[in-house]
Amino acid sequence: MFDFLFNISQLTDFMGTGFRLSIPIAFAALGGVLSERAGVYNIGLEGCVLSGAFGGAVGAVITGTPWGGVVFALLFAGMAGVVLATLSVLMRVNQIVAGIAINILMLGFTSYFARVFFPDGTASQNISGFKTFEIPLLSKIPILGQPLFNQDILFYSIYLLVPMAWWVMYRTPWGLQIRAIGEYPRAADTAGISVLKTRFVVVVISCALAGLGGAYIVLSQVFVFTENMSAGKGFVALAALILGRWNPIGALMAAVFFGFADALQLRMQFSSPDVPYQFFAMLPYVASILALIVFAGKVKPPAALGLDFIRSGK
Amino acid sequence: MKHQFFKGLRIAAGMAALAVPQIAIAQDDVKFAIVMPGVITDNSFNQAGYEGALAASEALGLEMAYSEKVAQPDQPEALADYARRGYNVVIGHGSEFSDSVQRVAKRNPDTSFLIVNGSEATGNISTVGYNYRHLAYGLGLIAGEMSKTGTGGFVGAQQIPFSTNLLEGYTAGFLAANPDGKVLSAWTSDWDDVAKGKEATLNLISQGADMIFPTMDNATIGSLQAMQEQGVQGFGIYYDAIEDWPDTILQSAIFDLSGAMTAVLSNIEDGKLPSKAYEFGFETPEAARFGTFHGDVSADVQDAVNAAIAGMVAGEINP
Amino acid sequence: MIKVIEFAFRLRTIWAVFLALFVGGIMIAAAGHNPFTAYGALFHGAFIDYYGLGATLVKMSPILLAGLAVIIPLRAGLFNIGGEGQIYMGALCSTGVALYVTGLPDLAHFALVIVAGCIGGGLWALIPAILKAYRGINEVIVTILMNYVAINLVSYFVSGPMMQEGAPYPYSPEIDDHLFLSWIMPGTDVHTGIIMGLLLSFTFWFILKYSSVGIGWSTVGHNPVAAKYAGINVKRQILISMFVGGAVAGLAGTIEVIGLKYRLFHLFSPGYGYDGIVVAFLAGLNPIFLPFATLFLSGLKAGANVMQRAIGLESTIIEAIQGLVIIFTAASLALKFNKPFWERFLNRKEAPSTVKGDSKNV
CATH class of the missing domain: 3.40.50.2300 (Response regulator)
Incomplete structure (x- = not known):
């Protein structure tokens, strides 16, 4: 059943699959960590991944370079973020309802405009994606070298973004503000931090990051945009960030776990074709529920998560 | 019938x-x-x-x-x-x-x-x-003849009769051409998830499959990309896919x-x-037929496939 | 004057819908169709046409129950995003009893099928409730994850052990016709499930508002610490409210099987559980308003399908419009009437000496 683990080339292939499947989840989970740390549920991650994917496709086609795709992905997902932040932060619409609304809206918008931009469906999309390149020396590391260091620039950007997010969160005044707002907004407010403004900015950044996950799917993985191609990755990211204990590094590790579970699911279908595929398909979800149970008690969500902030009367 | x-x-x-x-x-x-x-x-x-x-x-x-x-x-x-x-x-x-x-x-x-x-x-x-069996059998024959590794690959979304008929036909054709070979199958459980289609196909390739037949909807594109990247060949479905994938597609089952x-x-x-x-089926070419053969498919193989098609139309071969 | 504005404000949800439809109308016009014809088809198809109204009510039945499945646990402070999974598990259990339990009198069998559906959904909801009550694990995430598990479980059963032999698509054999819910609008598929939904909405409105159980849940939801001091067993209340919510969602799955499909299908619910969250909030989390919110959303969905068929509008526009409507109505509901602001505004208008630009800056 697990023979492939003992075959070097198959093992590296398997790990490559696992890491590639983790990256969109990792981007979205990173975005989710930021937003939830500031006390805002971002159920709209799914819609943001989708709008990022669409932006990636449109930008790459218009500008002819994948970098244009990245810019458009950030822009489109960021705009989704502005809508979400306006609703859930400024107008105090229930955060989960606002997120669901964003998901529905983005599904409709991207599909509608995809038909405007790509009238012939996938056939007419000529998307120039990122190319993989080896990082010297590191790519020669046995087994791990190829899966981790023979990838493309968006993949590598995770190596920078995750530590950066951690550093911002735990080592800068702004990160302290975010965490304070998520734990005890009233105190933060008293200390002179603008709760609403900070939450607004954080939600927009959170969505833009999730958009990069969508851009990765289009610009690095499949080079086409198809309707509803996010296929639930934003929801999985929500699980990943909780599994990762609302910590950027933890979220990345959880995303990798999900990616590997999915890869294992695809892989085990060959070695045990008699076991119904549905059991493999539920594996990542069951695994994360179990992981939540195992880590229970040690995981504490931000205290003010999901709560509106209303400045008390002056 | x-x-x-x-x-x-x-x-x-x-x-x-x-x-x-x-x-x-x-x-x-x-x-x-x-x-x-x-x-x-x-x-x-x-x-x-x-x-x-x-x-x-x-x-x-x-x-x-x-x-x-x-x-x-x-x-x-x-x-x-x-x-x-x-x-x-x-x-x-x-x-x-x-x-x-x-x-x-x-x-x-x-x-x-x-x-x-x-x-x-x-x-x-x-x-x-x-x-579906007949057309897939024809593709399987080509795959069996052309495969260097002796391993064919089939990617489907769900195990419904449409997919299982294709798989059985393809496998039968493959084994008819190469009795010692085998056909691996992968099920993505999703007709449209392009990334899953791609990864499932990469997995098949790393297991040694070098002749892939993807049969999903949108997700088929992912399979074809994986095949192109890895330099393996395979088959198209519904239309003459060689138009879009000139290096990768050996032949297509045109429904x-x-x-x-x-x-x-x-x-x-x-x-x-x-x-x-x-x-x-093959007996009604205006509705079901093969498309263009890739240049890599030798005349001998083409003849064998055409003979098998004639045999299926005549009812002599029943995969 | 202030009264007029206040009245107009009370109707804000209606303005929001119009605003959303206006934005959607621009998209429809951009796609080369006449928005008025399109919306005419939608409204007529959803509420006026006999069969169209039928389609609306058919959709309304499960969404109404799914909405209750959100409202009930939320009273005790639990956000149940798992309606979708509970619908699937309810349908799985009731279909199982419908197909494999034999030899019972018809009525007893029917009752057992309903109970099985409720227990299936209820137990599925109990898992996140237990994890929440005893291990403090966030129920939002567990319920989302369990949706995927449930959908895959149903998929496994209907394409494996429960699959009808020779079926061209994963589904179970047909259940016996003594289990069918009766039709209430001849010629349409509207079944008594809608009546169950309406009765339950009313019942739960009463329970939540007047019964000690409902008041206990509210206390737990508002302030679990105070509830504890008041002698309420917080954990037990969490479990019960979630079980009841899940049971109602399970009933939604059951009526889809015994009222509409008569079989268990792979992927039979297109997200009714998530629709339930939307209608619950559109109804302001009040069961008595829930039927209206649900009628509105189901009408929008059913009417949108008619719009697609009647004038050939692409389905993608319709999804975008649904998203717009949800966003605008949700936003409008969150607005609070700011009486002092409007009073100041009116006073300024009456005093012509104030520059126009000033009032904008307020």
């Missing part, structure tokens, strides 16, 4: 066959509608259905309407609504419509229903399907719904479609 209709078509080959129905449709105001589960831009099953319906409406001068992305619970309502609006023939595009059509057909006895890939033609219900739907709908009489299980 052989019908007089097909015999007639075979005799009056090619364009002549399509000309016959146009005379038959003298009555005007005949309308038909097609209800599809997915989007009409998927380069695959749904797009084939949409384009097929469009072609049939043009060829036969029928008015046509369509609904796409109709979810499971909305099926009966969509079908019944068309029936109430006076559409003569309502098509459920895909076997998942079987049960809904049966229920709606009972309540709308004056409307004819047609199920694509359906299994039961009774009352006012007809089915149209393909001999030409334009030909099939035109042929089926040309049987409309007095606004009704006589109930029948319409089936198409």
